[in-house]
Each structure stands twice: as structure tokens, then as C-alpha cells.
Amino acid sequence: MKNLIQLFTIFFRIGLFSIGGGYVMLPMLKEEVVNKRKWLTDEEILDFYAIGQATPGIIAVNTATFVGYSQKGIAGSLSATAGIVAPSIIIITLISAFFTEFREVLIIQKAFAGIRVAVSVLLLFIVAGLIKKGAKYKTGVVIILAAFAGITFFKVSPVLIVAASAAAGIASGALRRKIIRQEKKL
Amino acid sequence: MIHFELFIMFFKIGLFAIGGGLATLPLLKEALLDSGRMSHGEFIDMVAISQATPGPIGINMATYAGFKAAGVTGGLIATAGIVTPSLIIIILIARFMQDYADNSIVKDALAGIRPAAAGMIAAAGLYIFGNSVVMFDLFPSAGWFSLKTAALFVLLGIFYLFKKGNPVFYLLAGAAAGIIFL
Numbered sequence: 001m002k003n004l005i006q007l008f009t010i011f012f013r014i015g016l017f018s019i020g021g022g023y024v025m026l027p028m029l030k031e032e033v034v035n036k037r038k039w040l041t042d043e044e045i046l047d048f049y050a051i052g053q054a055t056p057g058i059i060a061v062n063t064a065t066f067v068g069y070s071q072k073g074i075a076g077s078l079s080a081t082a083g084i085v086a087p088s089i090i091i092i093t094l095i096s097a098f099f100t101e102f103r104e105v106l107i108i109q110k111a112f113a114g115i116r117v118a119v120s121v122l123l124l125f126i127v128a129g130l131i132k133k134g135a136k137y138k139t140g141v142v143i144i145l146a147a148f149a150g151i152t153f154f155k156v157s158p159v160l161i162v163a164a165s166a167a168a169g170i171a172s173g174a175l176r177r178k179i180i181r182q183e184k185k186l
Numbered sequence: 187m188i189h190f191e192l193f194i195m196f197f198k199i200g201l202f203a204i205g206g207g208l209a210t211l212p213l214l215k216e217a218l219l220d221s222g223r224m225s226h227g228e229f230i231d232m233v234a235i236s237q238a239t240p241g242p243i244g245i246n247m248a249t250y251a252g253f254k255a256a257g258v259t260g261g262l263i264a265t266a267g268i269v270t271p272s273l274i275i276i277i278l279i280a281r282f283m284q285d286y287a288d289n290s291i292v293k294d295a296l297a298g299i300r301p302a303a304a305g306m307i308a309a310a311g312l313y314i315f316g317n318s319v320v321m322f323d324l325f326p327s328a329g330w331f332s333l334k335t336a337a338l339f340v341l342l343g344i345f346y347l348f349k350k351g352n353p354v355f356y357l358l359a360g361a362a363a364g365i366i367f368l
Contacts, residue, residue: 015241017354025242026307027353047296050303051279057200057272058210058244065276077277085249085265088241092249093261095235107365112238114364116318117335118356121342123311130304140301147305152312159204161302169298170291177290 003072004079011064011083018060019115025060027122029067039071042133054162060084139172188256189263196248196267203244210244210268218251228254244268338363 010032018025026049033039040048048070052062061081068080134140143165150156195217203210211233218224224232232254236246245265252264286292319332319339342356 013354015245017240017357018242019238019240019357031353043296043300046300046303047283050299050306052276053303053306054204055272055275055279056202056204057275058203058242058268060242061245061269061272062276065273066280069277069280074277077273077280081269081273084242085245085269088239088245089249089261089265091239091241092235092246093253093258095239096250096253096261108238110364110368111361112364113318113335113368114338114360114362115357116314116360117338117364118342118360120311120315120318121339121346122353122356123307123314124343125346127304127308127311130307134301134304139298143298143301144305144308147302148308148312149305151306151309157204158306161306162299165298165302166295167298169294169296173290173294173297 004075007068007071007076008079008083008086011068011080012086014064015060015084016087019112024119025063027119027126029063030126033067040067042129044070046130050162053158139168143168189259192252192255192260192264193267196252196264197270199248200244200268201271210247214247214251223255224251334367338367 014025014028014032017028026045030042030045034042034045048063048066049059052059052066055062061084064080064084065077068077070076072079131144134144147161147165150161151158199210199213199217203213214232215229218232219226219229232247232250236243236250239246245268248264248268249261253261256263283292319335338360342359346356
């Protein structure tokens with residue numbers, strides 16, 4: 001029960017501070033479940049995030065469901081998801097009930113412009129860490145560059161990128177095992 | 187009846203939106219704007235508010251549209267609708283991954299997916315950098331470079347390099363700096 005409440009509050013906080021899209025949650029997710037609580041490793045977060053992007057639904061919800069399930073099964077995935085949607089439900093209900101000219105409030109636009117700068121700083125450091133880890137072997141470097149170029153320059157769907165990189169992983173694994181087998185024979 | 191309709195409508199949107207909250211936009215446009223359920227102004231309001239408030243954009247839009255259609259329960263039911271496909275699909279995948287965690291093909295596939303995720307996150311980082319620090323495509327008439335945002339970027343970057351600390355601190359610092367200086 002304690003873990004379920006903890007999952008809810010962690011994802012409530014992430015929902016409350018992830019403004020402007022799913023990638024904003026990544027620095028906070030890493031801080032809460034990898035650095036602070038050691039529930040998951042960096043690699044597992046990457047798996048969840050990649051699969052969450054390539055499957056139907058909202059990335060933040062997919063990731064919350066994944067993390068919740070890994071900790072406490074179906075009950076865990078439900079409380080993590082409830083946590084990440086709760087701030088939205090409360091805030092949007094209040095805004096749509098009381099404000100009509102919200103988009104015109106200048107102070108909020110200014111705050112968000114500043115938040116976006118902070119997010120790019122946080123993402124810069126996350127990306128640097130990920131690339132350092134992934135670039136340890138050649139196939140990793142190729143896949144990082146291909147995925148980056150695919151999204152940035154060719155607008156390739158994340159589904160295709162995840163499917164192709166999974167296939168590349170399987171192929172290079174099979175090749176590696178074949179080489180090892182041949183070396184043993186020699 | 188309207189509640190049931192809302193649930194089905196947002197269940198479908200959750201099921202067909204792949205690639206994040208903004209992927210729900212064309213589906214929402216079809217379900218709300220093209221069907222005449224919302225006026226153009228209401229639709230623009232929904233998108234603007236959802237982008238500028240905390241929480242995943244897709245969830246914010248579902249809550250907003252549900253609330254406008256059927257009050258507080260409408261907001262709850264639309265949100266339940268949009269997250270249900272995620273819950274079902276991800277639980278199935280997570281279960282599969284647990285059962286086959288030691289399978290070499292699953293391991294190899296994940297070894298390929300991890301660097302791809304790193305590349306996709308780098309692309310997202312560049313995108314947000316291009317919309318906050320140097321304006322790649324927003325407001326081109328206002329100039330593509332803002333000294334203030336660049337200074338804030340460098341300042342926060344140097345601070346993070348030496349101090350690290352909780353990301354929430356940086357988000358709040360960014361908000362405060364935005365209100366005062368930008």
C-alpha cells in the first residue's frame with residue numbers, strides 16, 4: 001500500500017511539473033526513480049520511454065503505466081497513471097470553469113518561455129549522458145545518429161524507428177553469436 | 187448517453203495517437219472541430235490552454251473537451267477514455283517483457299532500441315532548444331536569436347554543470363527568470 005501511494009505522489013509531482021509535452025518529464029522521472037529511489041536503471045527507463053513512444057497513447061501515460069507495472073503490477077500501473085493525470089484534471093477543470101481569456105495572460109506566457117529554456121538545459125545534460133553510454137559500441141553510434149536524423153530531418157514516425165532499431169539489434173546479436181560460434185570451431 | 191459517447195470518442199483517440207500528445211491533435215480536430223462539436227475559437231483555446239498548463243498535453247485536451255461537453259464528470263470520463271488503451275497495451279507489453287526478459291532475441295531487440303531512444307530524445311532536445319533559445323521557426327520576423335534566453339540558457343547550464351540538483355528547481359528558476367526578464 002505504501003508503494004502504491006508513493007507511485008501516485010511521484011507521478012502526481014511529475015504531472016504537475018511537466019509542462020509542454022512528454023519529453024519534459026524525462027529529467028524528473030530519472031531523478032525520482034533512478035537517482036533517488038534506485039527502482040530502475042537508466043537502461044530500463046530508456047526501454048520504457050522508447051516503447052512508450054512507439055505504442056498508441058500519450059507518452060507520459062505509457063511511461064507511467066510501465067514504471068507502475070514494474071514496481072507493483074497492475075495496481076501499480078493504475079496508481080501511477082492516476083497520479084500523472086490528476087494534476088491535469090484538477091487544473092484544467094478549474095481553468096475551464098473560471099477563466100475564459102487564459103491564453104491572453106502575459107505573465108503565464110513569460111513563465112513558460114523561461115521554463116522551456118530550463119527544459120532545454122536539462123535535456124542537454126540527459127542527452128550527453130545517454131550518448132556517452134550508447135556510443136560505447138559501433139552499432140550504438142550508428143543507431144543514435146540514424147534515429148536523430150530520422151526524426152529531425154526526415155520526420156520518420158517513431159514507430160518505424162523503434163521497429164527498425166529492434167530489428168537492427170536482433171540482426172547484430174545474431175551476427176555476433178555466429179562469429180563467436182565460428183571462432184570456437186577454429 | 188453523452189458520457190458513454192465521450193468515453194468511446196477518447197478511447198479511439200488514445201488508441202490511434204502514436205508518438206505523443208501532439209499526435210492526438212489531428213484526431214481531436216476531426217472529432218471536435220470537423221464534427222461541429224466545437225467552434226474554431228474554442229478549439230484554439232483548448233490547444234493553447236493545454237500547452238500552457240502543467241500535465242501531458244493530450245490529457246489536458248481530453249479533460250478540457252470533456253468538461254466543455256458534460257461538466258466535471260465529462261472531463262473525468264474523457265480522460266479515462268484516452269488513458270484506457272495505454273493501460274491495456276502497456277500492461278500486456280510489460281508482462282511479455284517480464285516473461286521473456288532472459289530471451290536472447292528480446293535482449294538484442296532492446297539493445298537496439300536503447301540507442302534509438304537516445305537519438306529520439308536528442309531530436310526532442312534540439313526541437314525544444316530551437317523553440318526556446320534560438321527561435322528556429324517561431325516568430326522569424328522578431329529575429330532568430332534572443333540574447334536574454336541565450337544568457338539564461340548559459341547561466342542555468344553552468345549552474346547544472348557544477349551543482350546538479352533537482353530538475354524541479356531549474357523549472358521554477360526558469361519560470362521566475364521568464365516572468366522577470368523575458
